[in-house]
Amino acid sequence: IQQVFKQLFYMINAIALNNLLLRKDVCSWSTGMQLRFNISQLEEWLHGKNLQQSGAAQTLEPLIQAAQLLQLKKKTTEDAEAICSLCTSLTTQQIVKILNLYTPVNEFEERVTVAFIRNIQKQLQERNDPPQLLLDFKHMFPVLFPFNPSAITMDSIHLPASLNLDFLNKV
Numbered sequence: 001i002q003q004v005f006k007q008l009f010y011m012i013n014a015i016a017l018n019n020l021l022l023r024k025d026v027c028s029w030s031t032g033m034q035l036r037f038n039i040s041q042l043e044e045w046l047h048g049k050n051l052q053q054s055g056a057a058q059t060l061e062p063l064i065q066a067a068q069l070l071q072l073k074k075k076t077t078e079d080a081e082a083i084c085s086l087c088t089s090l091t092t093q094q095i096v097k098i099l100n101l102y103t104p105v106n107e108f109e110e111r112v113t114v115a116f117i118r119n120i121q122k123q124l125q126e127r128n129d130p131p132q133l134l135l136d137f138k139h140m141f142p143v144l145f146p147f148n149p150s151a152i153t154m155d156s157i158h159l160p161a162s163l164n165l166d167f168l169n170k171v
Contacts, residue, residue: 002054007141009042009056013063014137020066021094021133027101029109032070039064062089062135069098074112080119091129096121 016035020026043057065087072086073079087095099112099120159165 002051002056003141003143005046005051005056006054006059009046010059010139010141011137012042013060014135014139017063017066017094018134018137020063021097021101024101024103027070027098028103028105029071030105032067035063035067036071039067062094065089066094066098069095070102074099074102074116075110077119080116080123083120084123091133092121092124092127093129093131093133095124097133 020031020035039060042060046052046054046057069083069087069090072083074083083095090098096117099117102112104111155170159168
């Protein structure tokens, strides 16, 4: 069950983040607030179902960081440093794309300046990020079956002759 929810939450993360990276109309402060609220509801649900050890919440980390990126101030060098230290699960390309798509929803907000984005790129240039922008929502985690040793010893097993397993010998 834990593995199923980890896979499901990864798919939620990938699809939501990919939509965020492709749609200018959702890259705003208010969307960041809505995303963070919805993610906290998912985390609370996991906790309520005792699934916090499943790894499902960790698969949401890129989406959490993208939501926080939308909510942070984006003006000064200190803001750029805060963004670089916070967004460790996002690639440089994803951070820059979100900043380029950021759309103010009211007159109190301003667009992200080109100088600010260049500052971010300069600070993150030593990262060795994968070149892809979008997450692969078809990624599948391996299924792990727990090993439960049997209480039956090999000495006590009798193989019927009708199985034609003559090549097996007791040692």
